[in-house]
Amino acid sequence: MILVPITYKGGVFRHDEILDLIEDMGGYIIQKHMIAQEVVLQALIPRDDIDLLKQVSRPLAGEVIPAPLVGTEIAIVSMSLEIHHLPHASCDVAEYLRTAGAKTNMIGLARGFGKRIGLLSDEERDIINEHDLALYLFGNFETCIREKMPTFRRGIRVPIVVCGGPSQEILMRIIDPPVAGYIGGLGRFMHRTKEPHELALLDEIVREVSRVIDQKRTLLAKDPLSVTPARLMDVILEKVPAIHEVTSPIPVVVQMDGVRVKLPYDPYAAVIRDVEVEQGIRVAEICDIRPSRMRDYILLKVKPFSETGMLV
Amino acid sequence: MSTLEYFEVESTETVGAQLYRRIASTVITDHNLLKVLERLRIWIDPQIPIFIAVGVTRTVPRMITVSDLAGVTYDGQKITLAIADEMYLADLLLVLWKTFGKDQVSQPDRFTIEIQTGVDAATSGIEELAVADPTEGLFKDLIYSMQVICPEGFRIKRQDFDEGKFWFVASENTLPEDVFPLVVEQFRIMGVSP
Numbered sequence: 001m002i003l004v005p006i007t008y009k010g011g012v013f014r015h016d017e018i019l020d021l022i023e024d025m026g027g028y029i030i031q032k033h034m035i036a037q038e039v040v041l042q043a044l045i046p047r048d049d050i051d052l053l054k055q056v057s058r059p060l061a062g063e064v065i066p067a068p069l070v071g072t073e074i075a076i077v078s079m080s081l082e083i084h085h086l087p088h089a090s091c092d093v094a095e096y097l098r099t100a101g102a103k104t105n106m107i108g109l110a111r112g113f114g115k116r117i118g119l120l121s122d123e124e125r126d127i128i129n130e131h132d133l134a135l136y137l138f139g140n141f142e143t144c145i146r147e148k149m150p151t152f153r154r155g156i157r158v159p160i161v162v163c164g165g166p167s168q169e170i171l172m173r174i175i176d177p178p179v180a181g182y183i184g185g186l187g188r189f190m191h192r193t194k195e196p197h198e199l200a201l202l203d204e205i206v207r208e209v210s211r212v213i214d215q216k217r218t219l220l221a222k223d224p225l226s227v228t229p230a231r232l233m234d235v236i237l238e239k240v241p242a243i244h245e246v247t248s249p250i251p252v253v254v255q256m257d258g259v260r261v262k263l264p265y266d267p268y269a270a271v272i273r274d275v276e277v278e279q280g281i282r283v284a285e286i287c288d289i290r291p292s293r294m295r296d297y298i299l300l301k302v303k304p305f306s307e308t309g310m311l312v
Numbered sequence: 313m314s315t316l317e318y319f320e321v322e323s324t325e326t327v328g329a330q331l332y333r334r335i336a337s338t339v340i341t342d343h344n345l346l347k348v349l350e351r352l353r354i355w356i357d358p359q360i361p362i363f364i365a366v367g368v369t370r371t372v373p374r375m376i377t378v379s380d381l382a383g384v385t386y387d388g389q390k391i392t393l394a395i396a397d398e399m400y401l402a403d404l405l406l407v408l409w410k411t412f413g414k415d416q417v418s419q420p421d422r423f424t425i426e427i428q429t430g431v432d433a434a435t436s437g438i439e440e441l442a443v444a445d446p447t448e449g450l451f452k453d454l455i456y457s458m459q460v461i462c463p464e465g466f467r468i469k470r471q472d473f474d475e476g477k478f479w480f481v482a483s484e485n486t487l488p489e490d491v492f493p494l495v496v497e498q499f500r501i502m503g504v505s506p
Contacts, residue, residue, distance in 0.1 A: 115465065140332060141323075188335065190342075
């Protein structure tokens with residue numbers, strides 16, 4: 001069964017029917033937002049059932065939109081959290097990627113500014129590595145990007161997409177060895193992105209990030225994961241009651257190859273390790289469980305089939 | 313930016329200069345400095361690296377004196393000030409305390425200040441006493457906006473403001489001992505003698 005990421009937008013009225021339908025299809029609801037009278041669902045559903053969902057949602061005035069980034073956690077790396085980079089550039093990009101379904105975390109580096117003095121600490125590096133992809137928001141000068149790039153890619157194992165002021169061709173020329181993706185013409189700016197050419201650039205970011213994510217999906221498909229992260233999320237939500245006490249809007253974040261559980265590691269790691277996914281198969285057998293560098297969360301990375309010999 | 317007589321942002325990198333022109337334009341508008349600025353020139357060389365901004369302000373407000381913000385009446389050895397503009401009242405009190413001593417200055421109500429001079433009040437020259445320098449605030453606003461415009465990594469800064477002309481130089485590395493020749497060069501390109 002091939003699951004495809006979608007966003008459903010509709011009214012609150014009878015939206016529980018949509019929730020039931022997605023569950024009955026064998027799909028997973030990754031995020032659910034209720035904003036006033038509107039419900040927004042980020043979900044993974046079987047490809048063959050998209051038409052059925054559209055059919056059922058039509059009388060409810062619901063809309064089913066493909067959202068290529070549902071089920072991914074993306075690090076938006078800003079060179080600092082000073083007025084020079086916030087709110088525009090960093091927030092605009094992070095917000096736009098969320099509309100495409102991604103769960104974005106903004107990482108403001110403590111000392112990321114400057115071509116010579118820019119640094120990436122080990123904590124920042126580890127946090128970036130916990131994501132599916134890192135989107136670097138650089139400045140407007142190619143000299144600076146070229147000089148600081150080696151420092152900022154050192155130790156980063158996830159695909160890097162670079163945003164910067166110079167054109168895409170220049171970025172491709174100056175960054176050696178190449179990174180996974182490039183977006184030119186979007187460096188440092190201090191105004192809200194609302195002009196058509198700026199929105200087109202944000203669309204370009206979504207396209208480029210989706211392309212890199214698709215490449216990673218293809219790579220993962222060659223040695224499939226022992227359990228789908230979305231299913232793992234469902235199991236944790238069902239079998240760990242403490243997760244419902246978490247006030248965070250998304251207590252279990254689905255990543256491409258794992259989940260981030262927003263429960264403290266020390267008291268709950270053992271509980272999660274013992275959760276039964278299916279008929280005698282416990283989470284510990286198919287996942288690496290480790291403390292996340294982000295607060296005190298638990299990070300689960302699903303082992304591939306080649307390692308466990310199991311497909312749940 | 314149409315109200316500026318001269319506005320140029322130049323750099324060794326053309327694309328960077330264009331993008332920084334937009335940043336400068338946004339910051340100046342956001343900080344409400346359009347009415348104040350007459351000419352502005354920014355030069356950025358990311359290879360050195362250095363950021364130089366030079367500019368000319370439109371009008372320089374003069375020093376605020378006691379007679380600008382209060383009516384002065386003399387009565388023997390007593391001066392009575394009738395406050396007309398409260399904006400600089402705090403500064404005025406500080407100046408009066410310093411000049412005449414705190415025990416000689418009293419404020420019976422919000423708009424009245426009485427001062428015992430001990431000598432003939434009319435000879436005290438209080439009307440010309442300087443209270444505040446509005447250019448100081450203007451200078452701070454201008455330099456703050458330049459700091460926002462300039463790349464964040466440029467942490468070493470030097471600046472000056474004199475007779476309606478200001479300059480701001482910043483770099484990521486140590487600045488040369490004498491940055492004035494660099495500033496003079498930019499003023500010259502802008503067509504203004506520093």
